[in-house]
Amino acid sequence: MKYKTKEAMVGYLFATPIILTVLVFTIYPIIAAFYYSLTDYQPLEARKYTYVINPYDALEIHTGILREEAKNYTIDEMLEYFDPVNFVELDVGVKLSEEEKELIKEYFDSLNLLNDYREGKLPNEIKIADFMKRYMNKHGDRFTKYIPRFVGLKNFKDMFKDMYFYTSFWNALLYSVIVVPIQTLLAIILAVAANSKIKGVNFFKSVFFLPAITSSAALSMIFWLIYSKPGVLNKILIALFGRFGFQPVDYLNEPRIALFAIMAMNIWSTAGYFMVTFLAGLQDIPSSIYEAARIDGANGWQIFWKITLPLLRPQIVFVSIMGTIGCMQVFDQIYFLIRNLRNITISFYIYKNAFEYGKMGYASALAVVLFGVILVLSLVQRKIIKEEY
Template sequence: MRGNPSSFFKKRGDFVKPKTREAISGYLFASPVIIIVLLFVIYPIIMIFYYSFTNFNPLETQKFKAPLNPQEAIELHLGMFQTDVKSVDEIESWFDVLTFIQYDVGINLNEEQKEAILKYFDSQKLLEDFIEGKLDTTMTSSEFMTTYMKEEKDLFKKYKPQIVGLGNFQRMFNDDYVRISLFNTLLYTIIVVPIQTFLAVLLAVAANSKVKGVKFYKVVFFLPAITSSAAISMIFWLIYSKPGVLNRILVGLFGNFGYQPIDWLNNPNTALFSIMLMNIWSTAGYFMITFLAGLQDIPNSLYEAAEIDGASGGQKFWRITLPLLRPQILFVIVMGTIGCMQVFDQIYFLIENMRNITISFYIYKNAFEYGNMGYASSLALILFAIIMFITFLQRRYIPEEY
């Protein structure tokens, strides 16, 4: 269909109301974005809710699609070549069906599948086909299992996670790393958000002043916001390492007083606070832009009237600037809280001990290193609920207007 979509309806008369025609045209134009949002935002959110009540393991999704040569697998299991076996009686006592399927076929079985195999797997037919040389072919694990299962074939056609109900959520209460990661995340948020917000206000006030070089000043402090997190992490790794820049400066200043270099990132007592300092430095310039936009809307007449009344610079800041920046302050606090609760990349790049991990990093560990996608999904839901609750409290108890 070429041209404006609304013309498509005009050619077909007035049977479509103008408002309806306009709405349909709008949805047609917006359909690419809607489809992308549905596929990459809405669908993953729905699946997280589903996976959080299962034992879903992404490492097992392909277990029934793996190629298999049954003859070679049986020969490996028995330790005998097919041409050396004359009858089923010779090998029947040596054949353990569960061991064969789990270790030689390579299927990780749950309890339901084990019971089904013991009841319905046709070992006799399998061994007869082996002796007759019918198994020297390549097939998938699913094809092999459905061929020799008399019943319950659906258990082996494709991977289906088991529903565990609230099991994943109950598991959290006994997981020490959940408590450690949540505490670290909340501590990180409580320290970083107020400092970066106040520092961003100060930077914005300075950037809003009419002095020489202010444009260069703005660029310098905004630069970390557009720099790759990986690059910033690498720079701070060089700064924080034991032979790094920071220790050299401190040794030069306090070496005569017995100062010894500290491995800032590998010491559990200093690692998380080092990341906090890096995050404050890298995000304050970004939020500075938000406050700078707010400062542009404050009338100069307010400051001029305050000067006439004899107000000092500090009084103007506390009585005029901050109150009129309340909407921006609330926005920065909310966005800063969300960002800090989700902090991952700096922890991933720089932290090597489990005592300083955050909840986002622990979700990643479970999902992509341990293969516990179901448990990771339940952790993600808990993090989502915490962020929503904190955001609600901020919106409820921090007024936008003075």
């Protein structure tokens, strides 16, 4: 075996854990989201065949015939009280499609089930999947695994009739348009300050970066205390402007203010994180360029605009793209702090549809649209902001 082949095999062997991780936790979820966006997948239905039932209790409720009295009835008499579709859907607890109802009507073995009930041959507990396989004969496998119904582009069509889709998407877009430029500029300013040779600069670097390593939940709770009506911010403003008639504001419950309050929090908490990226870029700029500019008579403002910013373009592209992705996907602060649907973002609306409304197919369609929008915005940013000056 050639040396290069051996080297490649060893390289792939060491990279296998990362490759498998990416495939399982990144590639597969993306493919699954595209698939589920074309179905009516409902997570509450996905496990319906794994539940355990007591068939005696179900039959007693459905037929009104007690287990102890079943032998006193003939099969024909019991059939008068038995409707297989209603029994499976209402008493066993399996939601049926129209196609499945027809299969139940035609193939469900009612005689065998009622005979087992009379003879006491039913188990006291049985999984729904095993129960259906036992009494559906050759079509039993159809009722042992949940298969979402393919609906094509219906979820995407429904999206354009959904008022909350437009509201949440607009909120996410507005959030990105305001937060990304401000946090990028603030991160550059912090990086320039942290890169200066002044006493105690390492302390300021730590302070600026501290919000980035703090739990988002903890930050949200702190800002809840700040933004609440009896909170710190209102107390300060009352002390300063109370004589002018200032009244306390409930920042998180006021729809016209709530989203902007979250924006301010996000800018404060992420600027220090992106500062590190710009700090690395600043340290790669040769000091001789700055010295030459000062010799030519350039002032600090001119050096910043004509030298520092152009040479930071690769970092600006990276930070703006990563910032846009983060802002379009913002979820945790909205989840912790926002209580009205007028200020939700698209990621939070995806969560509500998937895990509160039980509409995973529709949520997947929303996720696919968000994926497409983020991809387009990232490509546009790379096109507009050139990495090379």
